[in-house]
Structure formats: structure tokens, C-alpha cells
Amino acid sequence: MPLDTPPSKGAVSVAAGVLRDRQGRVLVTRRADHRHQGGLWEFPGGKIEPGESVEAALARELAEELGIRVQASRPLIRVPYRYPDKQVCLEVHEVTQFEGEPQGLEGQPLRWLPTAALEAGLFPAANRPIITAVRLPGxxxxxxxxxxxxxxxxxxxxxxxxxxxxxxxxxxxxxxxxxxxxxxxxxxxxxxxxxxxxxxxxxxxxxxxxxxxxxxxxxxxxxxxxxxxxxxxxxxxxxxxxxxxxxxxxxxxxxxxxxxxxxxxxxxxxxxxxxxxxxxxxxxxxxxxxxxxxxxxxxxxxxxxxxxxxxxxxxxxxxxxxxxxxxx
CATH class of the missing domain: 3.20.20.70 (Aldolase class I)
Structure with a gap:
């Protein structure tokens, strides 16, 4: 559920990226079945290490997961969320420029989807405000x-x-x-x-x-x-x-x-x-x-x-x- 109070010190901080192709489609990846919220689709990214900035974490995670080099990004939305068994805080950036062709280097399936095809039920609940943000203009x-x-x-x-x-x-x-x-x-x-x-x-x-x-x-x-x-x-x-x-x-x-x-x-x-x-x-x-x-x-x-x-x-x-x- 969305948090009514600031996320606690025990919350897992995650950097997530929204990448678009020339047709405006958005890249999503599928979580491994054995992971938390496994089998669902998500916006790629990963855990922010202690002392690491959001930008640095996002660049590192997308290089490791997708084999791309982030050249520019900007904040999109911050989502604090409490699951029954875990509390997370998603720091989401829109990647405005990157180098390379995204690949699933960790074996994860990838899809480029039109924003209208981002079905909330196929994503973890914490990702759903991101879908809204992706669809809304500035x-x-x-x-x-x-x-x-x-x-x-x-x-x-x-x-x-x-x-x-x-x-x-x-x-x-x-x-x-x-x-x-x-x-x-x-x-x-x-x-x-x-x-x-x-x-x-x-x-x-x-x-x-x-x-x-x-x-x-x-x-x-x-x-x-x-x-x-x-x-x-x-x-x-x-x-x-x-x-x-x-x-x-x-x-x-x-x-x-x-x-x-x-x-x-x-x-x-x-x-x-x-x-x-x-x-x-x-x-x-x-x-x-x-x-x-x-x-x-x-x-x-x-x-x-x-x-x-x-x-x-x-x-x-x-x-x-x-x-x-x-x-x-």
C-alpha cells in the first residue's frame, strides 16, 4: 500500500529507469520467478548501494542488466510503498539519452510496449504510479x-x-x-x-x-x-x-x-x-x-x-x- 508516512530506514531504495525508443514505446523487463514479486513485469533498475546517488545506481544497474550506457536522465517520480513483507522506495528517472541496444544480460525477457499497453495488473503494485507518470505529459x-x-x-x-x-x-x-x-x-x-x-x-x-x-x-x-x-x-x-x-x-x-x-x-x-x-x-x-x-x-x-x-x-x-x- 502507499505509505502515509515517510519510508522507514528499513526500506529498500531502488533506482528504476524509464527508457523509450524512437516510436515512444517503453522498455519493461520480467522479474525472475524466484524473486520478490517474481513473474511480473517492471521498469528496469536495481538496489541503490549505501552512499550511491540515484544517477550512479541507475547507470550501474542498467549497464549490468541491459548492457547500455546512460548518458542523461531526469527525475520522473519517487514511489514509497509498503508490501506485506517488504518496504521499498523507488527512485524513478526517465532516461533521456543512452548508448547501446538493451539486451537481457541476466536472462530476463525484454519488451518494448506502447504506453497504452502497460497493464497495471502485470506489474508490481509499487510500479503502478510509474505507469501513470509515464502516460501523463509535463x-x-x-x-x-x-x-x-x-x-x-x-x-x-x-x-x-x-x-x-x-x-x-x-x-x-x-x-x-x-x-x-x-x-x-x-x-x-x-x-x-x-x-x-x-x-x-x-x-x-x-x-x-x-x-x-x-x-x-x-x-x-x-x-x-x-x-x-x-x-x-x-x-x-x-x-x-x-x-x-x-x-x-x-x-x-x-x-x-x-x-x-x-x-x-x-x-x-x-x-x-x-x-x-x-x-x-x-x-x-x-x-x-x-x-x-x-x-x-x-x-x-x-x-x-x-x-x-x-x-x-x-x-x-x-x-x-x-x-x-x-x-x-
């Missing part, structure tokens, strides 16, 4: 309200043209008023190969067949269980470690945490800053987007602090933000 676009539906739809199309792949429809109003706009938004996002989450309304998301729902912090506090089944995505707004821990317990797929920096929309809010953001997300076993006072240009900074990426409205929505293309 930018989560949140829409403004829709005072003028046609202008809103035009801005949506401009946002999609800039490369948005994950969007939240944050439009207020009664469900009957929002549904026609949501239907049109869903048609446009699907045509662009993007995913659309509906803010605050699981029944509407389910009725439309939307890609998922985004819960407010209040809804998260009131939930006793995940409101929509997979393959729907369920996201939640969080403001502190307790809310992140609750999201993990409920099986929420990803969260947003903020505000990281000062925002014009919430001038009285106390910004977290990157130090608190990094500390709070370090033990959250689910992808977390940084929110508040940020732009798409902050994606790499956010990832270096343990985030999945960045989320927002002002600098993300529409054609006139100064960013020609949204980074993945």
Missing part, C-alpha cells in the same frame, strides 16, 4: 470559466494546436448548462488526441464518457472511495501533505499542489516555494503537478523538484501566452 492545462462559449471553444482549439495533451474543463454553472459545452470540448480534444477531465462533477464525466474528473479539495475530503473506475483518470487539488496522502489512499491517479508561487488570482495565499513543494511531494506515491504562478517554461524546474510537471490557466490557455508550443 503540462496540465486548466481552462478558465466560459462567459462566451464560442470564444472559449476557439481558445480551446488554439490551446490544442499548441500541443496540449491533458486539459481540465473548469467551467462553472449547472450541469445542464455545462453539458452542451462539455460535449463540444470533448469532441475537439479527442480529435486532437488529447484527454479532457471535467472539474468537480463525476456523474457528468461518466455520462459524457469523458477521460476523467478533477476533484476539488473539498470533494477529496468528502470521498470515501475513488469516484470513477479505471480507465477514467481521477485527479485532485491538494494543498498540504495530508491531502496528498488521502489522494494516494483513495487511488487518485494524480494531484496538483500549490500555490508554488504568488498568483494574481489568490493574492492572500501563502506560496509554498520550491523547497516546501519538493519536501511535501517526496513521499507522495502519485504524480503531482506544480500549480500557481507558473508557466510552461517552468516545467523542467518543476520536474527537478519532484513534480510531474506544471499546471495552470493564465500562461497555459489560449493562443496569446507567448509560448508558441507547450512542452511535453
Amino acid at each position: 503540462v496540465y492545462v486548466i481552462s478558465p470559466d466560459a462567459d462566451d462559449p464560442q470564444r472559449w471553444l476557439a481558445a480551446l482549439e488554439a490551446t490544442l494546436a499548441r500541443g496540449a495533451r491533458l486539459l481540465q474543463m473548469r467551467v462553472r454553472g449547472a450541469p445542464g448548462e455545462r453539458r452542451p459545452l462539455a460535449e463540444q470540448a470533448l469532441d475537439r480534444t479527442r480529435a486532437a488526441g488529447a484527454k479532457l477531465l471535467i472539474n468537480g462533477d463525476p456523474p457528468l464525466a461518466a455520462a459524457l464518457g469523458a477521460d476523467g474528473v478533477h476533484l476539488t479539495a473539498r470533494q477529496l475530503a468528502e470521498c470515501d472511495s475513488r469516484p470513477l473506475p479505471t480507465p477514467h483518470l481521477v485527479a485532485a487539488s491538494c494543498h498540504d501533505p495530508a491531502e496528498l496522502a488521502r489522494a494516494a489512499r483513495l487511488g487518485i491517479d494524480f494531484a496538483v499542489l500549490g500555490p508554488v508561487a504568488a498568483t494574481a488570482s489568490h493574492p492572500d495565499a501563502d506560496p509554498l516555494g520550491w523547497e516546501r513543494f519538493a519536501a511535501w511531494t517526496a513521499d507522495a506515491p502519485l504524480p503531482v503537478y506544480a500549480l500557481g504562478g507558473l508557466s510552461p517554461a517552468d516545467r523542467d524546474t518543476a520536474r527537478a523538484q519532484g513534480a510531474q510537471g506544471v499546471a495552470g490557466i493564465r500562461a497555459f490557455w489560449g493562443p496569446d501566452t507567448g509560448d508558441a508550443h507547450l512542452p511535453r
